[in-house]
Amino acid sequence: MTQWTLGIIGGSGLYEIDGLQDRREETVETPWGAPSDTLVRGRIGDVELVFLPRHGKGHRLTPTGVPYRANIAALKAAGVTDVLSISACGSLKEQYVPGHFVAVDQFIDRTVARESTFFGPGMVAHVSMARPVCSRLSALAADAAAAVGAEMHRGGTYLAMEGPQFSSLAESRLYRQWGCDVIGMTAMPEAKLAREAELPYATLAMVTDYDCWREEEEAVSVTNVLEIMGQNSALARQAVVKLAETLSGTERTPSPDGIDTCLDYALITAPSARDPELLAKLQVIAGRALQG
Numbered sequence: 001m002t003q004w005t006l007g008i009i010g011g012s013g014l015y016e017i018d019g020l021q022d023r024r025e026e027t028v029e030t031p032w033g034a035p036s037d038t039l040v041r042g043r044i045g046d047v048e049l050v051f052l053p054r055h056g057k058g059h060r061l062t063p064t065g066v067p068y069r070a071n072i073a074a075l076k077a078a079g080v081t082d083v084l085s086i087s088a089c090g091s092l093k094e095q096y097v098p099g100h101f102v103a104v105d106q107f108i109d110r111t112v113a114r115e116s117t118f119f120g121p122g123m124v125a126h127v128s129m130a131r132p133v134c135s136r137l138s139a140l141a142a143d144a145a146a147a148v149g150a151e152m153h154r155g156g157t158y159l160a161m162e163g164p165q166f167s168s169l170a171e172s173r174l175y176r177q178w179g180c181d182v183i184g185m186t187a188m189p190e191a192k193l194a195r196e197a198e199l200p201y202a203t204l205a206m207v208t209d210y211d212c213w214r215e216e217e218e219a220v221s222v223t224n225v226l227e228i229m230g231q232n233s234a235l236a237r238q239a240v241v242k243l244a245e246t247l248s249g250t251e252r253t254p255s256p257d258g259i260d261t262c263l264d265y266a267l268i269t270a271p272s273a274r275d276p277e278l279l280a281k282l283q284v285i286a287g288r289a290l291q292g
C-alpha cells in the first residue's frame with residue numbers, strides 16, 4: 001500500500017507543527033543548494049510528515065530570498081508525495097475577513113526576481129499551470145481546516161507579488177479590478193516548481209489583513225499580520241494534524257489531476273540535445289520521467 005508523505009511548508013507565523021511521533025531533524029543539501037532550514041520529520045498515524053519553515057527559523061529569509069528550488073527538491077528527495085503550503089495573505093475582497101482561511105485554486109504570478117524553473121538550456125520543459133493546485137489535496141486540506149473550526153473559502157485567486165514592500169494603493173486597486181481574491185509574496189514560484197517536480201500542491205492561505213484598499217481600515221503592517229497569525233496559527237496547526245489523521249490508514253493513489261506524471265507531456269528537448277550535467281542535477285525531481 002502506498003502511504004501518504006505530506007510535505008508542509010509553513011509561512012509567516014507558522015514555524016513548527018504539532019503532534020509528531022518519532023520527531024527528528026534532517027539537515028539536507030540539494031543540487032540547488034540548501035533549503036530554508038533543516039527538515040523536521042515525524043509521523044501521525046501512518047502518515048509521514050516533513051515540515052519546512054519557508055522563511056527559516058526566526059524568519060531570516062525575505063520572500064525573494066527563499067530558496068524555492070532547494071525547498072521543493074529537498075521535499076521531493078525526502079519522499080514527499082504531496083505538498084501543502086500554508087501562507088499568510090492580505091484580503092482583496094470584503095468577504096475574505098481577517099482570520100478566514102482560503103483554499104486557493106488559482107494564482108497570478110507578478111514575481112520578477114526569482115528562479116522559477118528547475119529546467120534550462122539542455123533540458124527544456126513546459127508543464128501546464130492551467131490548474132495549478134491539486135483538487136484532491138486542496139479539498140482535503142479545506143475539509144480538515146473546516147473540521148477544526150476555520151471559516152473556509154473554497155477557491156480563490158492569489159496574486160503573488162515580489163515584495164518585500166507591501167503594495168501601493170494603486171496596485172491594490174488594480175489587483176482588485178483583476179478579480180484577485182488574496183495577495184501574498186511566496187506561493188510563486190513555489191507552485192510552479194512543485195508542478196515541475198510532479199508534486200501535487202495546495203495552498204491554505206490565512207487572511208491576516210485587508211492590504212491597503214479598504215478606506216476604513218489601517219494599511220497592512222507586519223504588526224497586524226503577526227497579531228492575526230498569533231490568533232490563528234494554532235488553527236492551522238490543528239488543521240495539519242486533522243488532515244494527517246484523516247489520511248492515516250488510507251492508501252495514497254496518484255493525484256486525480258495527473259500531476260504525478262505531468263512531465264510525460266512536458267519534456268521537449270531531443271535526447272541527443274540534452275545536457276548531461278543538467279540531466280544529472282534533474283534526477284532528484286524528474287528522474288521518473290527522464291528514465292521513462
Ligand SMILES: CSC[C@H]1O[C@H](OP(=O)(O)O)[C@H](O)[C@@H]1O
Pocket residue numbers: 010011012013054055063086087088089163184185186187221222225226
Ligand atoms: C509578515 S507579512 C508578509 C509576509 O507574510 C507572507 O508570508 P508567507 O507567504 O510565507 O506566509 C507574505 O507572503 C510575506 O512573505
Ligand SMILES: Nc1ncnc2[nH]cnc12
Pocket residue numbers: 088089090091161166167183184185208209210211212220225
Ligand atoms: N497584504 C499583504 N500583501 C502581501 N503579502 C501579505 N502577507 C500578508 N498580508 C499581505
